[in-house]
Amino acid sequence: MNKILAINGSYRDGGITDQAVNALVKALESAGAEVEVILLRKYPIEFCRNCRECTLQPSESPGKCVQHDGMEALIKKIAQADGYILAAPTNFGSVTAIFKRFMERLIVYAYWPWDKNSPEFRKTNAHKKKAILVSSCAAPGMLGRFMYGTHKQLKMTAQTIGANTVGTLFTGLIAKDPQLKLANNIHRKIQRLSVKLLG
Ligand SMILES: Cc1cc2nc3c(=O)[nH]c(=O)nc-3n(C[C@H](O)[C@H](O)[C@H](O)COP(=O)(O)O)c2cc1C
Numbered sequence: 001m002n003k004i005l006a007i008n009g010s011y012r013d014g015g016i017t018d019q020a021v022n023a024l025v026k027a028l029e030s031a032g033a034e035v036e037v038i039l040l041r042k043y044p045i046e047f048c049r050n051c052r053e054c055t056l057q058p059s060e061s062p063g064k065c066v067q068h069d070g071m072e073a074l075i076k077k078i079a080q081a082d083g084y085i086l087a088a089p090t091n092f093g094s095v096t097a098i099f100k101r102f103m104e105r106l107i108v109y110a111y112w113p114w115d116k117n118s119p120e121f122r123k124t125n126a127h128k129k130k131a132i133l134v135s136s137c138a139a140p141g142m143l144g145r146f147m148y149g150t151h152k153q154l155k156m157t158a159q160t161i162g163a164n165t166v167g168t169l170f171t172g173l174i175a176k177d178p179q180l181k182l183a184n185n186i187h188r189k190i191q192r193l194s195v196k197l198l199g
Helices: 016-030 070-080 097-109 141-147 150-160 184-198
Strands: 003-008 034-039 083-087 129-136 163-171
Touching: 003 016, 003 070, 016 034, 016 083, 016 129, 016 163, 016 184, 034 070, 070 097, 083 150, 083 184, 097 150, 129 141, 129 150, 129 184, 141 150, 141 163, 150 163, 163 184
Parallel strands: 003 034, 003 083, 083 129, 129 163
Antiparallel strands: none
């Protein structure tokens, strides 16, 4: 059984990100996968404190954070999943703040003693899994994908948790209608992406 974990950083119930993630979930479940969705807007995660306690621990598995919130359970879910959907709208050229807050807490995947300039990834994520990235913006999709930092940030998140990006859904021109529904061509792309994630 393929276990897929979707992490959704949208602020809005029923917005384009929710619709895209839900359509992906439906396609994956129809293909026999088990999918869990974490809505970051409802999930308890504190800000990283930059204390680096977790990065000083020389283990192969993620370091232990000094904070005890939803992140502990989420790190376990990430380890147990076979693949991921990482989703966040583009706000001011970036993933949303709640997605960034989650992203920064992924520093537990790095070993980074104080005498080193930069972190190195722990062995725990050496076995590559697969990830699909989902974002949207007011600008045309193709432009948004290359012009903004969102795609890069989602990709960096995938890398950090040990996944290769196998597909991206970057939807543009979505900010003129508060009730906008995903277009049929997007639904077709979602079908193809679900096959890529499970294949
Ligand atoms: C605070 C804020 C900042 C935004 N910044 C950008 C931006 O820099 N570029 C852009 O193309 N769209 C921008 N948008 C439009 C959002 O990307 C769009 O509303 C979002 O993708 C909708 O996702 P949702 O339906 O999941 O809420 C912004 C929207 C808000 C509310």
